[in-house]
Amino acid sequence: MSGYLSGTLAILCINLIFAYGIFIPASAGQINLGGAGFQAIGAYGAAWLSSVAGLPVWTSIPAAMLIAGLIGFLISFPVLRTRGVYMVLATFAFGEVVAGFLLWTTFFGGAIGMVVPAHIELPLLVFCAVAVTLLTFYLMATRLGLAMRSINDDEAATIVMGVNVRAVQVTAFTIGGAFAGLSGALYAHNFSFVEAQYFNSLLSIYVLLFVLIGGVQTAWGPLVGTIFFTLLPELLRIGGSWRYVVFGIAIVLMMMLRPQGIVTRAMVGRMSPRRWMPPHGGTGIPHGQ
Amino acid sequence: MAEREYRMVNRPALALNGVTKHFGGLTVADNVSFEVPSGGRMALIGPNGAGKTTLFNLISGVYPIDSGSIVLDGAPIDDLPPRKRVRAGLSRSFQNIRLMPHLSVIENVMLGQHTLANGFRALLGPLAWQRNSHWRQLAKKSLHDAGIDVDPDADVSELSYGTRKKIEVVRALMSRPRLLLLDEPAAGLNSRETAELSAFLKSIAWEELTLLVVEHDMSFVHDLCERTIVLNFGRLIYEGSTHGVQDDEEVRAAYLGSRRITPKGANPAA
Numbered sequence: 001m002s003g004y005l006s007g008t009l010a011i012l013c014i015n016l017i018f019a020y021g022i023f024i025p026a027s028a029g030q031i032n033l034g035g036a037g038f039q040a041i042g043a044y045g046a047a048w049l050s051s052v053a054g055l056p057v058w059t060s061i062p063a064a065m066l067i068a069g070l071i072g073f074l075i076s077f078p079v080l081r082t083r084g085v086y087m088v089l090a091t092f093a094f095g096e097v098v099a100g101f102l103l104w105t106t107f108f109g110g111a112i113g114m115v116v117p118a119h120i121e122l123p124l125l126v127f128c129a130v131a132v133t134l135l136t137f138y139l140m141a142t143r144l145g146l147a148m149r150s151i152n153d154d155e156a157a158t159i160v161m162g163v164n165v166r167a168v169q170v171t172a173f174t175i176g177g178a179f180a181g182l183s184g185a186l187y188a189h190n191f192s193f194v195e196a197q198y199f200n201s202l203l204s205i206y207v208l209l210f211v212l213i214g215g216v217q218t219a220w221g222p223l224v225g226t227i228f229f230t231l232l233p234e235l236l237r238i239g240g241s242w243r244y245v246v247f248g249i250a251i252v253l254m255m256m257l258r259p260q261g262i263v264t265r266a267m268v269g270r271m272s273p274r275r276w277m278p279p280h281g282g283t284g285i286p287h288g289q
Numbered sequence: 290m291a292e293r294e295y296r297m298v299n300r301p302a303l304a305l306n307g308v309t310k311h312f313g314g315l316t317v318a319d320n321v322s323f324e325v326p327s328g329g330r331m332a333l334i335g336p337n338g339a340g341k342t343t344l345f346n347l348i349s350g351v352y353p354i355d356s357g358s359i360v361l362d363g364a365p366i367d368d369l370p371p372r373k374r375v376r377a378g379l380s381r382s383f384q385n386i387r388l389m390p391h392l393s394v395i396e397n398v399m400l401g402q403h404t405l406a407n408g409f410r411a412l413l414g415p416l417a418w419q420r421n422s423h424w425r426q427l428a429k430k431s432l433h434d435a436g437i438d439v440d441p442d443a444d445v446s447e448l449s450y451g452t453r454k455k456i457e458v459v460r461a462l463m464s465r466p467r468l469l470l471l472d473e474p475a476a477g478l479n480s481r482e483t484a485e486l487s488a489f490l491k492s493i494a495w496e497e498l499t500l501l502v503v504e505h506d507m508s509f510v511h512d513l514c515e516r517t518i519v520l521n522f523g524r525l526i527y528e529g530s531t532h533g534v535q536d537d538e539e540v541r542a543a544y545l546g547s548r549r550i551t552p553k554g555a556n557p558a559a
């Protein structure tokens with residue numbers, strides 16, 4: 001496999017895990033525009049645990065993921081007190097605080113960044129991306145996932161169904177933080193170098209776009225959105241500098257034509273093989289034949 | 290009938306004692322006290338803006354009360370958050386349909402089972418992947434019993450208003466409530482659908498289910514409810530039998546007018 005292709009695939013895997021980290025709270029109605037902050041925590045956590053503490057990859061990556069999840073859990077309480085655009089601003093501010101903290105703290109290398117000695121190869125990234133994808137699909141199929149989607153539709157009516165909305169939202173935000181942290185840890189170990197400037201607000205905006213344009217109703221949304229928006233700029237490279245213009249127009253068109261996202265629940269329902277199967281799991285062959 | 294009367298002498302399913310609520314300078318519930326007998330079907334009527342839906346919101350915990358108490362099956366619930374009131378046996382529907390637009394029919398109904406699904410296994414089991422799970426079968430049976438014959442995986446937005454209204458009632462019943470608050474269940478339904486809903490509500494009077502129904506359709510009220518309370522400007526102006534409501538001067542002046550209303554099919558002269 002060429003270096004270019006494996007590099008693109010690595011970014012795709014990292015972006016996909018990152019997107020699921022944003023998708024899970026988004027599916028419960030929480031827009032997180034501080035994604036880069038969580039990814040930075042995962043990346044710097046893994047980098048520090050690997051380079052300074054000398055931990056092996058199989059410890060540094062899960063530990064970084066746990067740290068990001070824990071911070072997600074802690075900040076979910078003040079963040080969930082906000083609503084709508086204020087939540088977007090609160091999470092955005094969180095991302096900026098993390099980036100600023102890392103940039104101005106010599107402990108984490110400051111503007112110079114950190115070198116990560118332990119390197120991981122593409123197969124591990126693919127394994128993690130597949131695992132996170134399957135886990136998210138599973139989560140969305142559970143009663144917890146049902147409650148999350150319900151909160152996104154109508155929070156007040158969900159409360160009246162007896163759902164502990166706050167607990168569900170905290171859980172979603174925590175899992176989201178952990179996934180975003182995992183994507184950062186994988187990034188650190190794959191690129192062997194982390195710097196605070198990479199985890200900027202544009203990264204948070206891009207990953208949120210992957211999720212919102214892919215669709216938050218089903219776990220297919222981030223998968224389609226991430227593949228589309230990671231590969232599209234690469235395919236547009238033939239257009240030179242104009243690729244950003246085309247990319248921008250593509251985003252605007254998507255928002256105009258599919259405001260609910262590329263993939264919706266109804267679309268998945270229509271395409272499901274179950275729709276074409278006879279009810280009650282029968283074979284469709286009349287008895288006696 | 291004898292069984293219903295017997296149940297009605299037991300302790301009330303719901304008791305409001307001096308419930309008062311102000312929104313700024315506006316008193317939306319003014320020292321409201323009444324009891325809904327266990328197993329009974331009671332109507333809550335009154336003119337627009339009388340505070341009927343507000344009273345439902347106070348009972349279900351959407352708003353806290355300023356003073357008074359709300360007792361469900363002998364236990365005060367006014368300090369409980371809404372979700373704990375559901376666990377205590379209270380369920381409700383909404384005046385405007387509040388089905389989740391991006392959930393399928395069966396998912397909406399299964400959402401109503403949330404309080405019955407306790408523990409990690411129920412919360413984190415592969416619900417949507419088990420086509421024949423206990424939960425799904427339960428939801429399908431409830432839809433079937435309510436006479437709702439639709440594709441369980443259909444989008445709720447594809448369905449007629451009447452069907453959505455009935456699905457909302459089925460969803461509210463999924464938590465096996467002891468007290469069901471229905472906010473204008475017959476609004477927007479045609480006469481056939483209204484009759485079907487009334488028959489369905491009578492048929493589900495299982496065990497100790499108590500109904501409190503806000504409704505403007507007086508034929509529906511007469512058909513379904515033994516007792517009626519009337520609210521006007523947040524104040525209770527009548528509590529008694531549904532048949533007696535139209536003879537009350539204050540109720541007629543405030544709400545019903547002078548026209549006598551009789552249940553459908555009944556002989557007014559009788």
